[in-house]
Amino acid sequence: MTIKVIRGNPTPEELAAALAVVRARAAAMAATPTGPTTTRDAWSDPSRIAQHRVPRPGQSAWTRTYWPA
Structure with a gap:
């Protein structure tokens, strides 16, 4: 050097x-x-829950849920 x-x-x-x-x-x-020190289990990965858009609040927002159907 x-x-x-x-x-x-x-x-x-x-x-x-x-x-x-x-x-x-x-x-x-x-x-x-x-490199990775720990491997992350797919079950505990938060990105699997939020793969779809969250419904926007509106008139009938109370009828919708966060979980995709």
Whole structure:
């Protein structure tokens, strides 16, 4: 990995601090798991309930229900 200073003239201490931050961030990204940690059961998925549009309130809204027929 190469780091190039584009602007300014950092001191060695400033450059070391910036490098420490970059390396710590890279180590944290490498340590995080990639992919799903838990699988979601289709039965508990809330999107299966709201697949259809909800009826709009109106004169006869009390006769309709949320659950699609």
